[in-house]
Amino acid sequence: MASKIKVISFDMDGCLTDEEFDDTFYFIELPSIIAKKRKISFTEAFDFATEAYDSMRGEKQWTDPTYWIKRFEIDDSFKDIIKNLKKELKHYRDAIPVLESLKKDYRLIIISSATRHFLDLKLDEEDIRQYFEATYSMSDDFGTMKKEPEIYKEICKKLGIITDEIVHVGDSRTHDYENPVKAGIKAFLLERKPISIEKSRSEKDSHIVHTLYEFEERARALR
Numbered sequence: 426m427a428s429k430i431k432v433i434s435f436d437m438d439g440c441l442t443d444e445e446f447d448d449t450f451y452f453i454e455l456p457s458i459i460a461k462k463r464k465i466s467f468t469e470a471f472d473f474a475t476e477a478y479d480s481m482r483g484e485k486q487w488t489d490p491t492y493w494i495k496r497f498e499i500d501d502s503f504k505d506i507i508k509n510l511k512k513e514l515k516h517y518r519d520a521i522p523v524l525e526s527l528k529k530d531y532r533l534i535i536i537s538s539a540t541r542h543f544l545d546l547k548l549d550e551e552d553i554r555q556y557f558e559a560t561y562s563m564s565d566d567f568g569t570m571k572k573e574p575e576i577y578k579e580i581c582k583k584l585g586i587i588t589d590e591i592v593h594v595g596d597s598r599t600h601d602y603e604n605p606v607k608a609g610i611k612a613f614l615l616e617r618k619p620i621s622i623e624k625s626r627s628e629k630d631s632h633i634v635h636t637l638y639e640f641e642e643r644a645r646a647l648r
């Protein structure tokens with residue numbers, strides 16, 4: 426019997442792209458610009474920035490780099506700042522081969538918590554944009570930080586499919602596994618650094634995969 430899965434949905438950060446870039450931007454680059462501008466030590470600037478991030482956790486501006494540039498009264502533009510950081514932007518080694526292969530048989534999309542600013546940069550890197558029919562940014566397209574079950578349903582509607590026809594993969598237990606499952610969507614949790622292979626190979630955790638290669642095998646086997 427042919428698979429009824431038509432669409433494969435990917436999380437971006439921690440799934441296709443590693444998180445080094447975002448961490449460097451927020452915890453090294455912005456603090457060092459703040460330190461220079463305010464003539465304070467890097468540590469003081471780091472604590473200042475980190476406290477500000479903590480105070481905004483859960484708010485939708487939290488993932489918006491341009492919000493922080495404005496809030497920290499930084500003169501450089503987003504573009505200027507990231508120019509030096511682009512080399513930190515890396516897709517995981519299994520990302521492109523798996524996209525290349527799945528693209529032949531499925532419609533591919535991205536459902537990400539990142540803002541458009543970051544999403545676009547990551548899609549441009551090695552031109553992975555070519556693989557996707559649609560990309561969704563929670564904050565820019567839905568005005569929220571979280572991938573709620575309702576949003577998964579709404580995306581299915583936009584794609585003209587039912588919830589049985591899509592499978593999602595990502596590295597957040599809540600947002601990439603539990604929430605799509607609540608919406609009636611099949612999902613796999615990508616645990617790139619397995620805590621315990623034995624535990625995650627057990628029946629109970631059969632929704633866990635450790636690489637995108639493993640995800641591809643599991644997704645193709647869905648009936």
Ligand SMILES: [Mg+2]
Nearest residue numbers: 436438439596
């Ligand atoms: Mg993620």
